[in-house]
Amino acid sequence: MMPRAVLLDISGVLHNDGVPLPKAVEAVSRLQEASVALRFVTNTSRKTGAAVYAELRQMGFEVERSQIHTAPSVLKRYVQQHGLRPYLLIHDNLIPEFDDIDETHPNAVVICDAEYRFDYAHLDAAFQILQTGAPLLVVGTNRYFHRQGSLHLDAGPFVKALEYAADTQARVLGKPAPGFFQGVLDEVGVDAGEALMVGDDAEADVAAAIQAGLQGCLVRTGKYRHGDERRTLGCRLEKDLGALVESLG
Amino acid sequence: MMPRAVLLDISGVLHNDGVPLPKAVEAVSRLQEASVALRFVTNTSRKTGAAVYAELRQMGFEVERSQIHTAPSVLKRYVQQHGLRPYLLIHDNLIPEFDDIDETHPNAVVICDAEYRFDYAHLDAAFQILQTGAPLLVVGTNRYFHRQGSLHLDAGPFVKALEYAADTQARVLGKPAPGFFQGVLDEVGVDAGEALMVGDDAEADVAAAIQAGLQGCLVRTGKYRHGDERRTLGCRLEKDLGALVESLG
Structure with missing residues (x-):
């Protein structure tokens, strides 16, 4: 049925x-x-919805752009619906997805697999915002991912670091x-x-x-x-x- | 008494x-x-024992160098006693304290408040070693420290990140x-x-x-x-x- x-x-x-x-x-x-x-x-938190769509079409799948829901796009909708101005710790590939989001005077922290943006300065900046009680919004808490035969840190450990520092609990949107x-x-x-x-x-x-x-x-x-x-x-x-x-x- | x-x-x-x-x-x-x-x-994990000693003498305290036990020096002794070759994530100021430690083919990870060395590449390198079952040795798990009126990330959050990623438990030596x-x-x-x-x-x-x-x-x-x-x-x-x-x- x-x-x-x-x-x-x-x-x-x-x-x-x-x-x-x-x-x-x-x-x-x-x-x-x-x-x-x-x-x-x-x-997926390293591709925009547009990129996922293009890949599926290229493989021959009959899909519409509007039928694709990526975790970052769901997170973005949450940000918009709640009138949040996020500090973005996101992967370079995702920047186009968030380019219409107001990031001034942040009142939220968003983490989507930032990889090389996960450094002391960025994480400490996120911590400053979380101390004000701002929400921590994330696509997931995966520990690691596979690449060329070895495991590498995913975003989850950095989410845990900020949760511990600011004594808060991330909201997982994926x-x-x-x-x-x-x-x-x-x-x-x-x-x-x-x-x-x-x-x-x-x-x-x-x-x-x-x-x-x-x-x-x-x-x-x-x-x-x-x-x-x-x-x-x-x-x-x-x-x-x-x-x-x-x-x- | x-x-x-x-x-x-x-x-x-x-x-x-x-x-x-x-x-x-x-x-x-x-x-x-x-x-x-x-x-x-x-x-303290941003000063060598020698620096702590010099400061106390300068303030007029009657101390001997051998009477000072810093957490990093205790950690270092642990490393030596167990024949470990650590991957060091330590503060620049501590480099002299560990300069006689063999860091080749690491079989342990040491964290002493690395601050700006806490970036994706260094943490991912530490994660590679922890995956082999190597111990994670730390001076503490403090969440943050004060500097000029605001709170900043201490080493604890990065310890928690690696514990979560590698599903391990740090050994605290301070x-x-x-x-x-x-x-x-x-x-x-x-x-x-x-x-x-x-x-x-x-x-x-x-x-x-x-x-x-x-x-x-x-x-x-x-x-x-x-x-x-x-x-x-x-x-x-x-x-x-x-x-x-x-x-x-």
Whole structure:
């Protein structure tokens, strides 16, 4: 039975390292033709929504720009809705995404994977703002990421550093925060119980979506490892996106 | 009654901002003449032991170089005793203290308030070493310090960042770690129960010393604030170092 909204994680569900997964392009086309609100959701914090869109189109996926929700774009909407003027600790690639945001007299701190901008001067500047009680808004708290065979610091450790220094708690706006899924559903006007989240990450995609009241489907592609479904009670398990769409009919 | 060993915190007990406290110089002289092992202990991580010594002499205190125990010097001894080759994230001022330490093929990470060396490249390099299971050795986990009327990030937040990234627990070698006091006492050959620690910090100096089995005396100078003694059950409370030495007789 077709849900009223389908949320698809991107990397590991639609493609691996830029190569579309078998039948994924076709599966997306079928979902676009079905009477379902389709959205593409990703935590990537080193690419603008525009860049994610361009990559998907180049791989042959039939997507609209407005259907893509990146964690930084959700964070940006939160900033705008709350009239915040953030001090931005963001990756260079993200600067265009935030270029229309007022950064004067900051009353919030935003962290999106700043990498080389994570230095004493920038972190201490963020600390000055947090001391006034300003909120700390982040896309995630990942410990590290893989690059060329080794692990490197992700933004999470720097979030923890500032939380500890200012005795505060960051607000996470990307997956697995329940607000991330809810924000997407608010926009499409569908209740969580009528929506399905599809991902390859048993925890951040699927268990988190179920926690937020959505249905969850784990696909055995991307980062899926044998037995991951045991960590997400109540989830649907499918070979891949193609198989899921087939079964939805 | 005179204990067999007296440990004195320095800043706030002997002097404030380089100005000796009333009767402090005389009190130190009297302790030097008494049959007591006297030691000066500080967590300062921006000065070498030699610099601390020179400052105290210049203020008129009768101290010997060998009586001064800084947290970085205790940490250094730990490194040497365990045959470790540390990756050093230390303040520029401390470089002379560690210049005879072998840093090749690091199998440990040392953090002593690196300030501007706390950047992505250095922290990520430390993270590479910690991933191999190497220990993380630190002088303390202070959140911030005062400078010219405002608070700035101390080393603690960066310690927390690396603990989180590498899923490890730092070994604290300065105050308030019990091992700090024990290390000093081992050297002078006095049992904890026969030693007295004197400080202006109710927690890091006095409560921590009592926890380590010493007697503790809180002086109402330096950073002492009215009522601090309530946080250190079982401590002796004195107006200042002069009054303490007077009462010891």
